[in-house]
Amino acid sequence: MSVVGRYLKKHTEALVKDVGVEQACLVTGKSKATLGRYYSDHDEHADRFMPIEAVALLEKAASYPHVTGALAELSGSSLQYDERRPNRERPGGVNADVIALSQRFAMLMGEYQQSMEDGKITVSEAKRLLKETTLLQQVLIDMKLHLENDHGGA
Known part of the structure; x- marks a missing residue:
């Protein structure tokens, strides 16, 4: 083998x-x-x-x-494991995803605005922005999965 x-x-x-x-x-x-x-x-x-x-x-x-x-x-890749297990069935479906998306985007914009107050993004600010971007991406994945599940991947 x-x-x-x-x-x-x-x-x-x-x-x-x-x-x-x-x-x-x-x-x-x-x-x-x-x-x-x-x-x-x-x-x-x-x-x-x-x-x-x-x-x-x-x-x-x-x-x-x-x-x-x-x-x-x-394959030489790595996983970023999200312990919150968001892709499991949860109530609300796409409607809840749209709300979560709006909230997450607001968090990202808040981080961005705070980071740009002095005109430059520091390493620690970039890390916070990356974290928010990843969380926003996860909400989009959840939404995609709900849409595919609810509408057969239309």
Whole structure:
């Protein structure tokens, strides 16, 4: 088995154990044996990997996106993990997103106005602006997901 394969299987196992084997079976509709094959390092299971839909379902239930994190690392990327888990179902849908978007944009503009009082943006001010920009981006992602869910990606 390749180094990449072993690495992905190790993180698949971490994902299943994070959720709990019994719960992982319920979430994915897979048996314990099938889930075990996805992270087994035995030669007969070397070419078996968890389907991406099962990974997505488990990562939604897990405390951390283990497999997605591993894939990011393998590609030389990194994840910015948002512990607030905003993409889970929450009341309000698009209407709540529009309100959150307005509030977040107001926060960004407030930070910008405060940063520009002396005519230049310092490193610490830039960090605050970047943080606000990232939070604004997350609201847009939430809104996109709600629109796709409510309207089928129209």
